[in-house]
Amino acid sequence: MLLTNYQTDSFYDEMFSEEGGIRQSYHILKSRIEGMDDKELLSRKASAEKALLSLGITFNVYGDEEEEERIMPFDIIPRIVTAHEWKKVEEGLKQRIRALNLFIQDIYGDEKIIKDGIIPAEIVYSSSGYLKECKGIVPPKGIWIHITGTDLVRDGDGQMLVLEDNLRCPSGVSYVLENREVMKKTFPELFASLSVRPIYDYPIRLRGMLEHLSDKSNPNIAVLTPGIYNSAYYEHSFLASRMGVSLVEGTDLTVRDDKLYMRTTKGLKQVDILYRRIDDTFLDPKAFRKDSMLGVPGLFDVFKKGNVALANAPGTGVADDKVIYSYVPDFIKYYLGEDPIIPNVPTYLCSREKDLNYVCENIGNLVVKAANGAGGYGMIIGPVASMKEKEEFVAKVKADPRNYIAQPVLSLSRIPTLIEDKLEGRHVDLRPFILYGEEIYVMPGGLTRVALRRGSLVVNSSQGGGSKDTWVMG
């Protein structure tokens, strides 16, 4: 009965087709929901949220003392992806990661792509993620981007597009794993009938991928966290725990004789592989930001000498730059000789004069973003911005065109979501996680983020977004 009054409002809906019929993959879920009364669905939602709170699966909200820990709002209506569609996503992501890795190796190496005129040198060098200190480095096994969270969106025609790549410290995978555990308790009967692909092996695969980076038979792995006040601290400790490795802070580590050690009750112990969850420039106050209290003095030198593997390698942030992102389809053609399987969202580069003019004149129809913004900050959504906001943003763009890109406002797909006591359509994106070790592995599914505010396109948890479980059918 919850679904009888549901409206798709002419958006692409994940569950319902344009004609209002249910999509094949959602049949079983729909009849399950319809078999429940409202109360049952609500009480399942409440017990799912209670489980997350008592497990302490929370993120920290900066600057909010009273409520410094919150659970990410969790919606119990899953998103379902067919095996057929997933195959394409998986292949597209593998292709993308391969090309991105070759690009990063190239720009810190021979710079063939620049010499061949595919991307201007100044675009690369002016990227805030480009680290000149990485020039000449070849990381262990030639892999730079070990863990990637690529954000995908579906536009009004139902086509999947890449919105951005997150290559430094993508977070959210712990929610994916914990949400799944909660969902197994909420809808146990559906898992068997839909043969949902499991994801519980992610931490094991992560560990295997990290181990691959060292030639030692029993390498010492650690996860480096900024500490409990970081918004993703829960995830850091979750992953360390599931992998069975140490969770360390900068002060637990020290460099001696070009090697990295951790301080233990039995003295110093060498660290071979560090899965770092702090940004490049905070890694080592000797090499980068002098004021960093989070990193380890001398760490970068140890990395350069090949005595520790860092995942992801420093310098990968260059490809998080939204201007560089716009060139990824070119990278795929250049390095792999293939057409991109998943296209990018069309992107205007304000550093190009023609694009800049267009953006300034049409800002009311565009989303304009800072090249290195994240978390829904440093951006403007033209159609919902005030005149004053638009004027101010145009001024910012003109003052620093290199730092801005613009994209058409996408009509992101929607999916039924439990809002108070009824189901309403809400916009979603999808962040699958990709591991690059001996081979490339794409987790089946990923974090579906949902904009809980009516009409909102912003799905970030720091902006009031929630999450859903994503089920890839067997």
Next chain:
Amino acid sequence: MLSRVAESVYWMNRYMERAENYSRFLDVNFQLSLDLNEDSNRQWMPLVYTTGDNELFSRKYNSPSKENVIHFMSLDTENPNSIMNCLIRARENARTIRENISTPMWEVINEFYLTIKSKRRFDESDMPGIAEFFKAIRNQCLLFYGCQEATISHDEVWHFALLGRLLERADKTTRILDMKYFILLPPREDVGSTLDLIQWLSLLKSASAHEMFNRFYTRITPKSIAEFLILDKIFPRAIRFCLSKTFDSLKVLSGTEKDSYGEETEKKVGVLLSEMNYASIDEIFSSGMHEYLDQLQVRLNGIASQLDETYFRN
């Protein structure tokens, strides 16, 4: 294991043990005040002395009334040792080492915190339920120890946990005894009176010791109580018991032989323990009970700081 993790495990346990002790002290004193029906200020201040936070208390409150003392020791967030603060810090420590403890342990501590954190202040209307409140706190602490005992490997993490709990417990037992002997020391004419007896009994209850005491002693006398709480070999709150288990854990951690020592903490505990093994309660009484307890506290502090130096400051 990481030094930082060892330190956090140790403190997490110290704080849980402290919270448990405080809730017991407060509860027993509350029950005692009902029995004695006497001027409450005289009744409650000694409790604050026991915890060593009397200066802070006097600065903040104008009288040691029942409400003030209960609030100060349980919910006052400006009191670093209040139950609330112990819990906040225990949880904070647990969060930083979640990957080293079990989910049940974390859930106990987290749920405990979530239930108590909304409570801001006690007033007269809370008094009928106050015994239940303290009992709930004690039960959560016991549940925590039980989870810890049953769900994590008894490896280094476990031994550091035990060290935190035992050293805190030994310290609190010295303080309970000292409270009676030094502060509640009755005027000569009261010795042996009903009042005196009730107070000694409540002291045993403060250490959750009266049933076990009754199994081994037939008469409640200051000397027998002191003997039980200081020198007993098998009662878990007796100081000698705590030290002997502390010694065992230190031995496991350092891996040294029975009759030698690997580091200073082990030596300090070993020396103190053997002194206690050869001490008698008569000697302790004749040399001065308060002085003896004072000395014990100083040495327990010395052990704790040596432990810190050896294992946490690498």
